Amino acid sequence: MKSAPDWIAHPDTPYLLIDEAKLKSNINYLKQRVESLGSHLRPHLKTLRTLEAAGYLLDSKSAPATVSTLAEAEAYAKAGYTDLLYAVGIAPAKLKRVAALRQQGINLHILLDNITQAQAVVDYAAEFGQDFSVFIEIDSDDHRGGIKPSDSKLLTIAKTLGEHFTGLMTHAGGSYACNTEQGLKNFAKQECDAVRIARNNLETAGIHCAITSVGSTPTAHFGEDFSDISEVRAGVYTTFDLVMKNIGVCDFSHIAMSVVTTVIGHNKEKNWLLTDSGWMALSRDSGTAGQNRDFGYGQVCKIDGSVLDGLCVNSTSQEHGVIELSDAYQLEDFPVGHQLRIMPNHACATAAMHPVYHVLMSDGSHNTWQRITGW
């Protein structure tokens, strides 16, 4: 563990800190892994939502990327990125914004899983002479949306879309409930198999499927064969978090995000530290509560990033955090004014609370990145 540079103590707390060296390492690892297994990444940019992070995740302005909002698509398009998948089922009223980006030369792909959406796309296309690029969402794990690979509606929707149909997409969000190596391998195969079956059903019916897209951070890290899959999506691997550690995808040492906080008081009777990082800085996400290890609202670390074993943020209000000290720690070790770092349960949720990120560059210097906000 390298000691923290002096500047880390200077921004007013709470603030979000990104560790560039870990970020780069996480990004490079998965890129190489997926390419060695015969596919390519389409990184999901939703975790950090900054142009700077996109620069690390994407090799070129034409590299494929995934976004979770049209606001992101518009911001990345403005910065020159041209191949964007908006991976939330399209609301018909949003087609106008999609069309506006496509008219600017952005290959913005959209997603849908029902005939009402497909009909809205072809109606819009006919009325305005607009071409679209549409992925159909396949349900590979029964956890949210999509249609089953062998559902006859798949053919109906693809035929309705006609020339606007591009490919198949699935996201095994259910993999978050796994935490064994074999379970994750199985989930990754299940995800791939779902689009393989769907693709086969389409091709048997004479419909060409140009792209197959699978992925979640756990399955991208445990899949064993992506050779017949066009692309793999993952997002939170950029920084990782405690939920991913509990699943077994990363360890503490890979987590590239933390919130820097200051001790502002003690409750001596209860052996509590009070800090200035509440849920406004950490988020209300308690995603580790149902996992094998509950980190409360985050794992407490020293300011240099080293983990303080057994210490987590036990409760939060808007701008206060409470850390209950175990017998291994003394209040006197954490005087008022002392700074700590908190690793997040869920990096996407914690980053969402911060309009600006502070970045510890690999050479120890300090950058700031602006988050793209809104929808």
Add this chain to the structure above:
Amino acid sequence: MKSAPDWIAHPDTPYLLIDEAKLKSNINYLKQRVESLGSHLRPHLKTLRTLEAAGYLLDSKSAPATVSTLAEAEAYAKAGYTDLLYAVGIAPAKLKRVAALRQQGINLHILLDNITQAQAVVDYAAEFGQDFSVFIEIDSDDHRGGIKPSDSKLLTIAKTLGEHFTGLMTHAGGSYACNTEQGLKNFAKQECDAVRIARNNLETAGIHCAITSVGSTPTAHFGEDFSDISEVRAGVYTTFDLVMKNIGVCDFSHIAMSVVTTVIGHNKEKNWLLTDSGWMALSRDSGTAGQNRDFGYGQVCKIDGSVLDGLCVNSTSQEHGVIELSDAYQLEDFPVGHQLRIMPNHACATAAMHPVYHVLMSDGSHNTWQRITGW
């Protein structure tokens, strides 16, 4: 229930909607209540964090207000507000920003509960010739910070502060765990009694306490006598939310905040609606889960605001919400493209996810307000 004006369907979803008529009614009710009980409000601006909401909450630029971050204090000061209490224990490193505002003529009060903070204040004051205005936090309910009213440290801290000492503040956040009228009345009395005892102990020692400040939304609405209390603070009453409804402070009809969402898909096997409002729009706050009625991630309403009894958002991912229909509802009643409104569990947390709010004005017209972000 008035029907919703046409414009409500036009902004892209998800978006935050504020009902101005309800906001004004909530604000006026509590102002009159507290004044009729012999005190004054120092509204907490942390729920909406906008200059426009401050305009409704504060009668003049010199009216007392409460903030949860220095970023808010700086923004309100820039807009001309001059009496601001930063109600989070001060980190010594933040005194420089406090001093900068005070040098601009802003009476920014700070809060503390320990001798380390008090010493930092007097040291800074001595070094830079700066005056401060300090509230000491009293612990009235054993739930977070503050010192007990009869703790001898109260006198030590007040004496250390000397001329910088202004008053006593307490916040009975523990009142959120109540849900009976008598329980809330008792909590309000407990909150007032804590500062009464502390004030008496100070005055017996010859220390003048100029201001006593109490409050939380529940206790402000149930207190029966504030006649010897200088001011009462409350924040979330501005819009109310489902947590407050469960406590018994408001009913559905008072809730002035909702998130407008669009149905983007159905899971027919499970009788689920999929919407475009996930935790990014609703927040991860599940604050009603431990209360007498669990609203999941929010109560579902028609677009005109009328409550759909028994329907709530059952689960969320980043940009998806899942609403599980009970037998009383049919998927066909909620076609793809249909819009709904979601009442929030916790208005402060939901508002925090939105950089812009859309406002339904009393005359049916449309405004937008910008949120003050960061720390």
